[in-house]
Amino acid sequence: MTATATSTAGTRERTAPWSGQSVARKEDGRLVQGQGSFIDDLGMHGQGYAWFVRSPHAHARIVSVDPSRALAAEGVYAVLTGEEAKQMCEVPFFQIAPGAGARIEEWPLAVDKVRYQGDAVAVVLADTRDAARDAAELVDVDYEPLAVVVDGVAAADPGAVVLHEEAGTNVAWHGTYDYGDIDWALESADHVVRIDRLHFHRFSSTPLECNGATVNWDRGSGMVEVKSNLQMPMFAAMVIGPTLGVPINKFSFSSRDIGGAFGNKIAFYPQIAALALLSRKAGRPAKWTEYRTEHMMTSTHGNERTFLDIEVPVMGDGSILGVKVRAYDDVGAYLHYEPLGAVIWSQVVPGCYKMKHVRVDFTTTLTNKCPVSPNRGYSRMQHLWMLERIIDIVAHELGFDPVELRKRNYVQPEDYPYETPNGCVYDSGDLPRSLDIALGLAQVDFWRRRKQELGTGKGKRVGIGIGSTLDSGTNNFGQARIINPDLPFSGNGEAALAKLDLYGEVNINLGTTPQGQSHETTSAQVAADILNMSPEDVTVTVGFDQAHNSFVGFSGTYASQFAVTGLGAVMGATEKLRDQILEVGSFALEAPKEELELSSGTCMVRGDPSRSIPFIGIANLVYTNNAVLPPELRSTVDLNCRYVYVPPFAVPDAEHKTGNLTLTYASQIHVCVVEVDEETGATEIVSYAAVDDCGNRVNPRIVEGQVHGAAALGIGAALYETFDYDEEGQLEQPSFYEYHAGTALDIPDIQSGYLESPSPFTPNGAKGMGEGGGAPLHAVCAAIQDVLGKDDAVVSDSHNSSERVYELLHSADHHRARGVTVVSRPSADA
Amino acid sequence: MTEPSTTHAIEVTINGKIYHREVEARQLLVHFIRDTLDLTGTHIGCDTGSCGACSVILNGKLVKSCMLLAPQADGAVIDTVEGLAADGELAPLQESFAAHHGLQCGYCTPGMLMSATYLLRENPTPTAEEVRRGIKGNLCRCTGYVNIVRSILAVAEANRARLTGTSAEGGQQ
Known part of the structure; x- marks a missing residue:
């Protein structure tokens, strides 16, 4: 092996204070030499290799599982079926949901039914990876296919096929968030802008390293050792401990280098539980390294959210008073960390704006698709995207300049600490200045002239869009009580x-x-x-x-x-x-x-x-x-x-759904300029800027790296990345061949700027950052909106492939519904 | 009739060291490198040749080692990330990735470094556009490529200075 070389990009020549400097990373020496220890690089003595047997159907009754042919194959140590796993467990996994959602019984492997394509029915342990994979194909499973529901709104219909009979419904959670007086606002406003439907699509950050673990149920001591790349291992321990009958102090969770996670590695605890039982049965460690298609199909996706019947009261001067909306969150086949997405968004109820009247009727539904769990920007980016769409649609319909409309409605620098309608306290910031810096970095003056020159009908059009977001950080876990008042969680x-x-x-x-x-x-x-x-x-x-x-x-x-x-x-x-x-x-x-x-x-x-x-x-x-x-x-x-x-939190008021839900609010203001080909809809980003304000930066270069990364994932999602299911519940993008993760040719150079508005609430004036609030999705959609004419449809989906942009460009020709109406009081001037 | 052989004896030279092994006919080169030889710097991020985490240089050409069977590498000379540093000193690209924050989680980094190494061997002074084209087969989910491009361009810049004789700092791949 090569000896470990040391980097000369050292820190010796610099002096204290070290906080605030772009000190060289301690991690890099090993990582640039291929000497990191990622999950597949680790293992245990005597281990076997695990391979899951997964359902080809999105919804089916399991008639029988017969492992006999697999057990007879060379090198096979054991096969664990869903029914056997259940018999070895004490209770199903803990549910966060109250009511119907709480009745859902989930076990480490599917029992009786499979509920999405890739649901695991058994797991094989063998002496090599190839032997395990071969043997998994020899496990004979008889399925009786059932009707499938893949639409998150249709799933709530009383007549829809039900995934979990014990729950009796696909509605895992429902609640109304009502702040201020939206009815008054809608009656009093000069204009009411109505948007029929907005849809935030399914995608995931798809870390380059898939999930993995080696688990050993030690025969002698009863200790369950788990080497994994879980990003919240003790959460997994708390979920699977009661199910397996293992106290926390008999677990030994550990991890080393993790090859990206972005929230996606929080919730693969069912696999960990299944591996523990497999190890117990086989009497040896079980090593599992997820493969890419398994990850795309079964690991986790981000929340898919549909917003219906949006009503926005707007005054003649452009003041936006609030929003009324029905939201449906499609969380897939099981509740993993969900239905927390039904409350996490409310960390940023008014987004960057001073609107005071908000009513959100929120429904979490189960569908025959991959379960969702946190994904960079978890739950807030969906809501923030809707708010940013509203701002641009209002601007587009009523003839406001999107920059001026934002600045008029932004929380102003002198307003901090600013209390939102639901009791969250925005700590600090300067949104108007951040926007000005971003506009400058993106050279918007130049691009406005270019847009003017090009106009329409010359083959190319230029569009400019803004994404204003808050990256709320340091949760008050007490917000879980807004979902379920009986949960004994609060603080952080x-x-x-x-x-x-x-x-x-x-x-x-x-x-x-x-x-x-x-x-x-x-x-x-x-x-x-x-x-x-x-x-x-x-x-x-x-x-x-x-x-x-x-x-x-x-x-x-x-x-x-x-x-x-x-x-x-x-x-x-x-x-x-x-x-x-x-x-x-x-x-x-x-x-x-x-x-x-x-x-x-x-x-x-x-x-x-x-x-x-x-x-x-x-x-x-x-x-x-x-x-x-x-x-x-x-x-x-x-x-x-x-x-x-311990951050200084109080327990939120679950009844009124109010309280301070996060400690800090970093802001990210992005500006995107696109050039759209009128003939094909091909959309190219020609200028991109991101301005981050996360308070005091401990290491500016690392902060900038996070800004780049969040921007790239958002740009990828906005233009290239989507998980779609056909009506039978088959995933259409099961590998990187079909799921087009953004490459170096797709992601533009990103101009980044910063402000430092120290948080008055934290020990070091810093704010958590990194998720980025999905700002690129907002900015790209806004830029595409800017390309469209008065009679075209509005941009109503967060994913806009060239084909979709083409359709939007030609929507007026085909007399498609625009999806938006404006009702103005007779006296009001737009 | 004898059964057809399901294994092959192969000889492969990796980072200057010769390995003789009996391998299964169906073993992927990347599994041979990682599991059989325990050179775990070469990573796996997909199974479709899409992500480039397994990139190595084989007989002077950049290849994705998940797209080859181990027996196909019989007689080959292969460079992996473990061979980049020499005599306790990091290669200029490794230094540059560290200096410009061209990596975060580090999982794509070995493949990215091999692609960049190949690129600079073929073209020591690429433009930003050429760098982006050179690494388009390598996915990174952390950096947005911005600092990766900066890292490679910094070495290209040093190469340019060296080639024009203005300065001799850093350089090569």
Whole structure:
């Protein structure tokens, strides 16, 4: 093997404070040499290879499962069927939903019925991957196909075929969010803009590394060891523990490098549970590496949402008073993390705007499609997309300039802290200025002239669009009570451990599971500032390990929060460690603590370097020489400092659906310029800018990288990426061959800018960021809208392939319904 | 009649080291590299030749190692990501990816580096457009390619300076 080379892009030449600098990443040395440890690179002694047997039908009764031919095949250790798995379990998986949704019984493998294409009915363990795959084909399953429902709105019809008979309905959750007085607003407005239907399509971030795990149910100890790439492993433990009858302290979850996740690696706990039972049955570890089609078909998709009967009251000056809408969230065949999507959107009820009257009638439905779970921008981007569509449609219909209309309705810089109609508190920001910066970066003045010159009928048209979003971060998990008031969840938090090791090494353990967000680097920056040393001399343990005990129930890497919760925990733990070092130093140097300082791994009397003790000396006194310490010091100092950062939340009001649901609101304002070919509908992005305001940036280059990534995934979704099902529930994009993930030729160069509006609510003034709020979907749709004429249909879908743009360009020729009407009071001037 | 053989004896040179192995006829080259030889830097992101995470350089050509069977590589000379750094020093491209934040999760990075290495061998001073075309077969879901393009262009810039004799910093692949 190649020896590990070290990067020269080091940090030695720089000086403190390290926070705020684009310090080189600790992760890169191993990753650029192919020395990362991703899930398929890991395993356990004596492991077998698992392969799931999956349904070709979207909805069918399981008549029989016969594993005998598979068991007779060479190299096969065991086959576990759905019925057998159920017999080994104590209870079905915990459900978040109340009422009908709570009655759903989900087990590790399908029992009696399959409910989407790819639903797992059995799993095989064999001595090689190929033997397992071959044997999986020998498991004989008899299916009796059933009627299929793939439309999220039709699924709510009383006559629709029901997926889960025990629930008796496909409606997993329903509730009305009603703030202000929308009826009054609709009566009082100068104009009411009505939009028939908007549809936010299904897609996923599709991390390049698929899911995977090696699970061992240890025969002797009963310990269940899980090496996986789960991004919220202790959530999985809490879900599957009662089902498997395994207490949390008999689990040992761990992870190392994770090859992207974007929310998509939160909810594959059914697979983990099935592997645990398979291991238990076979008496050896079970290793499973998901393959790409399995991922596309069964891992997870993002929430597909349909908005119906949208009504928007608008005043003559362009003030938008609110919105009334019915929303249907299609979450697929099972409730994985759902129906939390039915409340998460309400972190951003009015989006970036000051509208005060909002009524959303929200229904979560089950369909014969892949279950959804969080996907970058989870649930908020769907809602924000609808709001941004509303802004541009209002502008288009009533003749407002989209820039001026936004600026008129934005929450203004002097309004912060700004309380929204449902009690969320926007912490800080400057949206108008962010928009101006973005318009400048995208060279919109140039493109406006170009648009003017080209007009229409010259083969190409230019369109300019804006996407204004909030990237709400650090959830108050109490919002789950708005879904189900009986849930014992609220608040949030993250843990970290800071310690000196036996020879004085500084080490940080995190409760998080980074997937490219550079937690080792930024944690080291923060710890280095507190200990007054170089981040190069701070080691941050790679990966998550339950055995470190640096976790709480919320631990993981998701929902734009590390800069607040994770770094808050690192700060707290490291400050405790500094205090302990100073206490031991005070004894050793015979000087009061107040006269001591730390410098590059040494504790010294300020101004007198001759009186100093290095960290190795501090560690020696505590770990291997403690008889010299006075008793009170021995009993209080251990140099192992755990801290849990807890944000200041209250329990939301579940009845009125109000409360502060997230701590921080980073903003992202994107501007997109497209050039559309009139003959073909081919749409090319010719200029793109993104301005991020996430408060104080701990590492600006890493922040910029997140902005690029969120922009690229959104652009891909807006133009290229979609999961479609035919009427029989067959997925039409089961691999990267059909699912066109954006390539380097598709994704434009992205101009990025920033503002720093520090959050008054966080320990470091930072805000969580990274998800990005789906801003490109909003901006691309707005740009396409800008290309269309007065008589054309409105852009009503979040996915716009060239074919769809072509249809939009020609919608007026075919007298298609425009999908929008405006009712104005007689006296009102548009 | 004897059964047709289902295994082949192959000899492959990877990063300068010669390997002799008996392999199953159906084994993919990428599984041979990863599982048989334990060179796990080469990754798998799809099964359709779409993502490029398994890219290696075989007999001087860039290939996706999930699209070849191991027996087809008999006699081949292959470079993988593990061979890029030499004598404890990172290759200029590796340095540049680190310096320009050209990677986040790092999963596409080995394949991306091999594509970029091949690109710069063929064309030491590509334009941004040529860089984008050169890596179009490699998917990255984290970076939006912006910093990957910057990383490769920085090495191209050093190559250009070296070729025109203005400066000798960095350079090559």
